[in-house]
Amino acid sequence: MPQFFLNKRLIILLVSLIFLVALIGFSLKERDDLTWPEQFVKDTTGFVQSIFYRPAHVVAGFFDNVGYLKDTYEENKVLRARLEEYALLETKVQKLEQENEEFREVIGELDSLSDFEPKPATVIGRNPDQWVEQITLNKGKQNGVEKDMAVITSGGLIGKIKQANAFTSTVQLLSSLDPKNRISAYIQGEEDIFGLIEGYDEEKGALLLKRIPHQAEVKEGETVLSSGLGGVFPEGLMIGEVTEVVADEYGLTQMAYVKPAADFYDINHVMIVKRTLISEEESGEASEEGGSE
Template sequence: MPQFLLNKRLILLLVGVILLVALIGFSFKKDRNLSWPEEFIQDTTGLVQSVFHRPAQYVAGFFENVNDLLTTYEENEILRSQLNSYMQLEERIQHLELENKKLKEELNIMNEKDLSDFESIRATVYVRNPDQWNDLIKINKGKIHGVEKDMAVMTAKGLIGKVKSTSQFTSTVQLLSAPNRENRISALITTEKAAVFGLIEGFDTELKALEMKIIESDTEIKKGDGVTTSGLGGIFPKGLPIGEVIKVEPDAYGLSKIAYIKPAADFYNIEHVMVVKRDMPTVDINDTTEEEEEE
């Protein structure tokens, strides 16, 4: 019995192989019509593909769009960061260009002056309170750097004030624009014919001009005449630029004249300054005694 079943299985296997070979050969035959089982299988496969293909496309497209959106967001963040860096860099460049321009102006002023007349100490403004904007500024140089009270302070364009007080490392500067009548500076106006002397002793807030009281003089003063320090006060060096005349009128009592001076310096924007003092000539007492004895 077992031998019979074994032979039967072998016969069925051979028949199956023969049918399979026959079907393969039949399927490779050209120019033939499809059988109904093949048509059924092909139609069923096409229907299933058409049913599931479109939703699969939608799902794949959705995930692709999400991926593109995430990629776009990351790219926007990178571009935004680069744009912020560019803007900061541009602001930094503008600041450095402005600072460079101011330093060049200061250098030109120093080159134009006779450096043997006075010494200068360069400083930077580090405090300027809004409630005392026109009165005081504080600079980062003090006694240890050689700054003393009443020294002249100027920018690259002109005189702005004098040292009011000083500590070891910082100093306070009183501006010429401060409404203080005691803040007097000896000055002179250079005209076509002669020099006219006077005192800077006030500031007109409406005209934004310095008030200079003219010492009696018949010399005609015109608009545009230059104003500098006279050096007669014994504190400021001679020739520091102050500004130019914009108009002249009698004082309230009609006894003297008041010249209104447009400052050469920009009192609103002050960053870098120079503290200057005149090197007063000294005389050796021993040399004087020897000369008197020879005479």
């Protein structure tokens, strides 16, 4: 007998290989019923796979969720940044629209005026202790601003340039308590009645129109406008309306309380009104008036 067949290990290995090949060949056939060894192998394999599959699936799902959460977080950061930019842009747009609307309203007040050059300006300073006295604008001599020019809002006349610097200017409001602050004005009616805006009653919140002739018939609700007699201010700038008329302390003239058309407490954007043409006659009147405008 050959030596090959005497080796038990080789015989066992050969038999195992033959059995395995036969089993594989038998398993490859299409059959509805499996033998018990095949069922045992399949069940064992499936059980082992299920043991390793579930933890692996859980771990893979965990890392997928972490990646998803990270992506979501980054997307939310981008969206929040864009929302903040949008909110800021919306605020800027609203502010610009408001400024444009205010300037359009002010320009509308100037449509009826001739020989005057309007200069838009913005309030950049206001002292809380002098809130009804003066404001500071962002336009000065470099922009053609000069002393005593009229300053208006969409409501009407609010004051005049008290001091012009190179790049800024100070406006003295009509509500200023300075006794030297005077504006020529008239009450519009069947017959115009002239006087001077001199002073402000803080308690009543009204301008004081003084030096009204004692015989003049002034009615409540009548409109008060700038007269333009000084040659510096335009004629017809809205000042306010009469709320009350009283005689002065000597009974020689009358005084009217005038409710301002403009809001002196809320001023943001204004127009500085520069007169471009002044006749010699008007210049003489301005000199004679002695700075009432």
